[in-house]
Amino acid sequence: MGIFGSVFGNKGESAKEEKIIPWIPLTSVEQLDEIAEKSKTRTQLIFKHSTTCGISRMVLNMFTGSYSLSDEQDIYFLDLHAHRDVSNEVQYKFQVMHQSPQLLIIKNGEVTYHTSHGAIADTNLLEYI
Numbered sequence: 001m002g003i004f005g006s007v008f009g010n011k012g013e014s015a016k017e018e019k020i021i022p023w024i025p026l027t028s029v030e031q032l033d034e035i036a037e038k039s040k041t042r043t044q045l046i047f048k049h050s051t052t053c054g055i056s057r058m059v060l061n062m063f064t065g066s067y068s069l070s071d072e073q074d075i076y077f078l079d080l081h082a083h084r085d086v087s088n089e090v091q092y093k094f095q096v097m098h099q100s101p102q103l104l105i106i107k108n109g110e111v112t113y114h115t116s117h118g119a120i121a122d123t124n125l126l127e128y129i
Contacts, residue, residue, distance in 0.1 A: 019067050023047075026076040029089045035076065036093070039106040043073040043129050047120075048087060048102040050080045055117065056101040062121035063103075073129055105129070 026035075026046060035044045047063065050056040069075075080087045080100055091098045094106065099116030105128045106112065113128040 023077040026078040044106040
């Protein structure tokens, strides 16, 4: 393999298996009550993402690449720019200061864990699920 192949990758190599996260779009304030209610029997996660932030994109890619949870929880994806009202209500309802990117874990109607930025990728989710 030449220098460009080692830098840019060899097209003949098999592509990495891309992980698929079963995202549920979080698009309305009303869903927050549903999330709080469902969290009484099933862990709920909210991933808040800024589509205009490079750091947020990097963390999202790292999170996706390391995602290894089963289907025992629901995981919501909140596009902060498209749904600013929902983001504001998440802060109010769950009493967690807004960050971006941010991950919240909700059980029994309350946030039991939250983190932001690069710490998201370092989190062992199995500890909190």
